[in-house]
Amino acid sequence: MNLLKDDFISTTQGKVSLKTILTGNENYQLQYYFDEIQLAMLQLLSSLSTVVLQPTIQDLKGYLKNGLTPEQYEAALDKVESQWFENDCFMQSKPSENTKYFPADIHKVISGIESSSTENASGLFSSLNDFSCVCSDCMPALNYNYQTNVHAKAMGVGGSTGIKGGGTLTFLMAGSCLKETILMNTVCVDYFTKVSSLNEDACNDFMWVTPLKGSKVTNAKGKEVEIYQAQKIGLARGLFALAYHFKFDVIEESSVCDSCGHKSSYIVKKFHHSKYNGNYGSTSEARELGAGWWPNPYTATVNLENGFMGLRARDQNWNSWEDLSAMVAQAEVDKNSISPAPIISQYRDTGISKKPFNYLVGGNILKPKNEASIVGRVYDLYSMPSSLNKNLSKVTQVIDSGLEQKKLLEKAFYIASKDDGVKFKKNIIVSASKNAMFRFTANAQQIIQRTLLDVERKEATELRKTAVIELKQEAQRIFMGVQRKYQHDLPLFKALVKGESALYRK
Secondary structure, three states, X not given: OEOOOOOOEEEOOEEEOHHHHHHOOOOOOEOOOOHHHHHHHHHHHHHHHHHHHOOXXXXXXXXXXXXXXXXHHHHHHOOOOHHHHEOOOOOOOOOOOOOOOEEEEHHHHOOOEOOOOOOOOOOOEOOHHHHOOEEHHHHHHHHHHHHHOOOHHHHHHHOOOOOOOOOOOEEEEEOOOHHHHHHHOOOOHHHHHHHHOOOOOOEOOOOOOOOOOOEEEEOOOOXXXXXXXXXXXXXXXXXXXXXXXXXXXXXXEEEEOOOOOOEEEEEEEEXXXXXXXXXXXXXXXXXXXXXXXXXXXXXXXXXXXXXXEEOOOOOOOOOHHHHHHHHHOOEEEOOEEEEOOHHHHHHHHHOOOOOOEEEEEEEEEEEOOEEEEEEEEEEEEEEEOOOHHHHHHHHHHHHHHHHHHHHHHHHHHHHHHOOHHHOOOHHHHHHHHHHHHHHHHXXXXXXXXXXXXXXXXXXXXXXXXXXXHHHHHHHHHHHHHHHHHOOOOHHHHHHHHHHHHHHOOO
């Protein structure tokens, strides 16, 4: 099976090829059991489209406006060494002869499944039977997810961190159909060259063709370590960057795939991996040693004192709307500057399409201080205006209104906690405040998503007014619920009444 030619993509209408999706007019929908796999498949297909089409800004504008013909796809494919996309070699580098492979059950390529074989690692699903065999067609996406998105600590001592960093969020454009989504997430080579600051002679060979070579440096402990210089990694090489030597065993056995739900005569139950010796700039040590950050098109970045890292969900109480302004336009959050994913900047800066679009944020929420464990998932969709440059304020004003109301709710509980009558019951208010803030940010997520559905047809002031009214009512409703709970405890109730005033000030 070849990823650029054959039918390996699972949809609600059966399996189809990348060419069929990009050159046809059918409204295909991906069909995968876990949203983690679906998100990985969208990244994979967009990366494959980038490598095949290698479009300029003008090329991509044409594809989005007029479509892509089968002849255009074949002409582009003729310029690509398609043999490297065969299923038996794609993203499967070969280690040295003495390198030891470690076997693993197939469920390990999904970060959300709990496994007792990895110490301190927990997930969202506890039954290993949920994912015990997959078809060979699904393996490229699963391997891609494993190499790119799964956190190293989920694999214990055998884990390695990919080029975008384990546990980082993924940011994608979402079009009106699968074809448009893939094209909108296809990287323009001229735009990437302009914004990436890579070396002119950066290697573009795939890592399973030309092995990755690192630089030997000495760390703070005086130990020699190997790092991979970001500026030496070209676009095609980086899109499919490897963190492991990887191989899987295909066995002839008829079964239903736990990934896509299709019946297959050839399945995979186990794989073998061996981590690379060096580290990318996505790890803290390599970042300190000057490896540099490789600008993954589908990752927003946080600018730290010692370099860049991929944006993560902060904790279980965090909701993506809180950082949405920074995700679409650079902004400071918690004293750190956040820059949008390059694929979002590409849309904003080039005007490749004049249509409104949806913005997809997805990924894992890692447990603080134990990043081997997954405690939640982010999978949020936001409506965006047709021109981000002209209408960005429509988005930011809605987000700002949510953040302002969040601060007022926090202030209301703070005022209540400082009342002299509850000095011995302060912990009760603090606990109630934490629960209330969690409910507010979760409910505000829905309010903001609903408000932004009108981002194209309403003016900024009208959108903000709608958001302020709904968010204010939600904060007041939550606070009143806490008041009712403690209405028979007079000191607590009086303190909460004092705090309530913060929510009604104009």
